[in-house]
Amino acid sequence: MDSDLAQMFPNLQTLTLEYFTGEQLSTFLENLQSPSKLVKLNIKYLLEHRQNELLDLVLSVNNRRVKFIRFDQASIFLPLNITDKTIFYQNIEELIVNLIDCEMLGDLFTRIPNVRRLHINLGLSPFVSIEKLKNISPLLHLNDFKLYSIQMTWGFEEINNILCKMPSLHRITLCISTTDKRLVNKEDLAVILPLSLVQMNFFIIYNFAETSIEFDTLLNTWPRDQISMTRLPDGSNQYAAIQTIPFNIDSIVLLSILAKNMLPAWKYMRNVQNLNIHRGLSSSDILMILQHLDRIQTLKINATAAQLLQPIVLHLPYFKQLKITDSCELFPIFKAAPNLNHLSIDFGGYNRLITDELLCELLEKQLECLEICRLQGNSTIKFDLIIIKFTNLRRMILSTADSTNDISSLILQALEVWRDEEYIYICIKGTLSRYGNETLREWFNNHNCLTKKDSFAFDYHEKRAHIWL
Known part of the structure; x- marks a missing residue:
């Protein structure tokens, strides 16, 4: 991979990298000849095989001259492995990152003393631990x-220990779970907020054991026009989703039971741009949610078909990426989203799409990336038909339902429709068995086509094939 960007783009200021694995990104950055003006790095859809030193490597890009670094929520969670405790990244002014656990916060805060904007998405840890925060200096900027x-589950003291390191905050956003009533009591919360604060946004999942009267007393500490609450009874437990109004949070991940029971509250959430809903939700519920999200850009969801009881008007001018599994009524979404160019569906969804003339017509000129997941190794993909129906398609990603499936059949299907005039990148993820390797070698020998060999790469360690058609 040629990474001498300094020579190719000497005035480059912003670099966006998509669909790298952790290992590929490490290799790319280690060999990167950066333009001196490069100050912003966007990393999207960072895939598996994370490297322990990867975050350090990213922070060091361009001899520590990059100021703004963003990982999207679709990227893997990263470790922070400090190998040289004398290195500080004073260049970093903005960092948006997915960290494996909260124990890394102390080391991170120490390494980026001049950060002005810091957004952290934490993975799942056995417990909350922020011991390393005690002895570090405040983030004054x-x-x-x-x-x-x-x-x-976060407690009042743990949030307090984080906020006390941020004396100059103007804006704070908290999306957390808690059993501590002080975090949903405005009077208690006000005690730990910095005096400099101008705007506070939160989305809190509160697990409470008190009676409804006691819970209502907590909510009464807030003006009615500043907060929205949705109760979720779950057996002997009581859950509530509590959010500020207006809801100025751009990305959120929810369980389907919560998303469904929050239907009245979605009208406050039109600023959401990236939505991920775990587990199944009916087509009707999805459309009822989307009618409020006219700024949404990406949606990832499991869906089940359901009869639409009433027509729903959608307007989705910024919607670009849909990742959906199981059956769902897609036509209203596609019709309302003229800029949707990235579609990820399962094999069943692909079969419905490729035979639906209306859907194909809607996506004919706008679809640039198609992902098909949950494939079997012997699944039939009509590559030639896909190329004909979606004239602007430039990238396909195929993945099997079981990582042990031999993907040689999928690779052969792709090679059979190769054309000199077409340039489409295809990534096929799965396992290539010894038999599959022999089959592919035989195909190349029979066709005696060097061009195709040059357009095909397979990394056995990563278990994926890369094909340029």
């Missing part, structure tokens, strides 16, 4: 902080 950690 930080004015925008976001903590996304809905999968772990």
